[in-house]
Amino acid sequence: MSGALLVAGTTSDAGKSVVTAGICRWLKRQGVKVAPFKAQNMSLNSFVTLDGAEIGRAQAMQAAAAGALPEAAMNPVLLKPGGDGRSQVVVLGKPVAEVGALDYRDRKPALLRIALDCLADLRSRHDVVICEGAGSPAEINLRDRDIANMGLAVAADLPVVVVGDIDRGGVFASMFGTLALLSAEDQAHIAGWLVNKFRGDARLLQPGLDMLLQVTHRPALGVLPMLSGLWLDAEDSLDLAGVMARGTSGPPAGSDVLRVSVVRVPRLSNFTDIDALAQEPGVLVRWATRPEELADADLVVLPGTRATVADLAWLRDQGLDRAVAEHAARGLPVLGVCGGYQMLARTIDDPVESKRGEVDGLGLLPVRIAFAQEKTLARPVGEGYGEVVHGYEIHHGVATVEGGEPWLDGCHAGSVWGTTWHGALENDGFRRAFLREVAAVTGRDFVPAPDTCFAAAREERLDRLGDLIAEHADTDALWRLIEGGAPQGLPFVPPGAPS
Known part of the structure; x- marks a missing residue:
């Protein structure tokens, strides 16, 4: 068996990433050797594989759902937007250029060949590959050079399931409109619909689903309910409301809550670093874009950024530089990670x-920070507070430490800590020790929960996605598409057909 399926979406943030992860986890439970794939990803949240390749963080999450090791072939093209309308192009895990949108179009034919080779390689080594599209398949202004949606589906002969976010409203119109804007060749690959993020009784949807089948000749393959508290690796800033509107994950072990304010810089990257703090019982995590939002914080975090100098200028424009300095001057904790450390x-x-x-x-x-032309991509292992710490590095800035105390690869001076290591707080013992130090500095009666396991919490969330597919999708239909490809002879639907 060497099956494959492409999960597309009517819009960005329709739920493609989580549906792809859920299908991967469902297949893994069936004993299927499965891998995720996204030909082209635009994201500031990235991950470093064991062999030093940079890929989208969402594909690393999907690999975990599949029980597979993340690798460059799972995300052969990664675009990382910068601060000047240009993006860094990462191909097969390594940065190759900084380009504008028009320059990038000229590279797409060669990148499609690379993506197809990676997909073929994954299919040769796995029973099934579940592909994720990017944005919408109906971006008709980009279709002639598309490598992630219908361009990939046609070139690799993939069946396509389209996910629509009903929570936004207009899901039936967006599904019909998506299909109607496609060419006959592209429409032949669209096999069905998945309604995502539904709240309420699914029976209320049935008349709409019946009409959707009537006008598109493609069935709904499931109605997936809204899931809260997933905290899965977000792909871009569209996901930030869900990432940070969390409160605490449980009552504190002591009598106090620790308040953490994370500065939301414009070009925020790898904000998944905050996940481990947000899932710690008794830790309240919030975004901050104004000085007053740091006023009652116990810990201020400056997270990673794709554009350190530009976001530092933004920090100063907002007056947040003074607020962070005043916080530290009062002896209160400040943590900088990667770009935040550089600031x-x-x-x-x-x-x-x-x-x-x-x-x-x-x-x-x-x-002192000096930017190198060569990007550092690494998976370091070290020690902090007597605990083993695993992390990953993605940065151009090289730090020369001139004082303070060593702290991972960075330093600690007074109430300020900094490191280039992403993922350090995912290490349970290290995170608890750091939070105990923050509580001691602030005088809070906060005690980290002794049994919180970030890895186990992430696995539980992935299992919930597997349950979502198993319980609410037409898994028999998904199997048929994976094994047999898109149904043959589906009618072409011209624009305006419903009238």
Whole structure:
């Protein structure tokens, strides 16, 4: 068996990533050797594989759902938007260029060949590959150079299931409109619909589903209910409301709650670093874009960014630089991760991302940053607070530490900590030790829960996605598509057909 399926969506954030992960987990439970695939991903949330390749964080999450090791072939093309209308192009895990949108179009034919080779390679080594589209398959202005949606489906002869977000409203119109805008060749690959994020009694939808079948000749393959509290690896900033509107995951073990304010810089990247804090009982995590939103925080976090110097300028424009400095001056904890760590330095010399040369940092850590042309991609292992710590690095900035105390690969001075390591807080023992130190510095009666396991919590969320597919999708129909491809002879639906 060497089956495959493409999960597309009527819009960005329709639920393609979680549906792909759910199908992967459902198949894994059936004893199927399955892998995820996304030909082209635009995301600032990325991950480093064991062999040092950078891929989208969502594909790493989907690989975990599939029980497979993440690899570059699962996301052969990754676009990382910068601060000047340009994006870094990462191909097979390594950065190859900085391009604008029009420049990138010229590269697409060659990138499609690379994507098809990677998909063929994955199919040769797995029973099934579940592919995820990007944006919408009906972006007709981009169709002639598409490599992630119908361009991939036609070239690789894939059946396509389209996911629509009913919580936004207009799901039936968006499904019909998606199909009607496609060419006859593309429509032949559209096999059915998945209604996602439904609240209420699914029987109320039946008249709409019946009419959808009548006008598109494609059936609904399931109505998936809204799931809350998943906290899965978000792909882009559209997901931030769900990522951070969490409150705490349970009551504190002590009498106090720890309040964490995360500065939401414009080009935020790898905000998955905050997940481990947000799932800790008694820790309240919030976004902050104004100085007053740091006022009652016990811990301020400066997260990663794709554009350190540009986002540091934004920080100063908002007055957040002074608020962070005042927080530290009061002896209250500040944590910088990757780009946030670079912002805390004395100086930043950047001839690479911003090409601004040397600029002043916030000066809260005895560190100087110099940007290298070569990106660091690594999976370091170290020790902190007597605990083993695994992390991953994705950065151009190289830090020279001139004082303070060592802290992972970075430093700790006063109440300020910094590191280039993403994922460090996912290590349970290290996270608990750090939170105990934050509580001691702030005088809070906060005690980390002794049995919180971030890896187990993530597995439980992936299992919920597997349950979502098993219980609410037409799995027999999915099997038929995976094994047999798109149904033959489906009618072409011209625009305006319902009238």
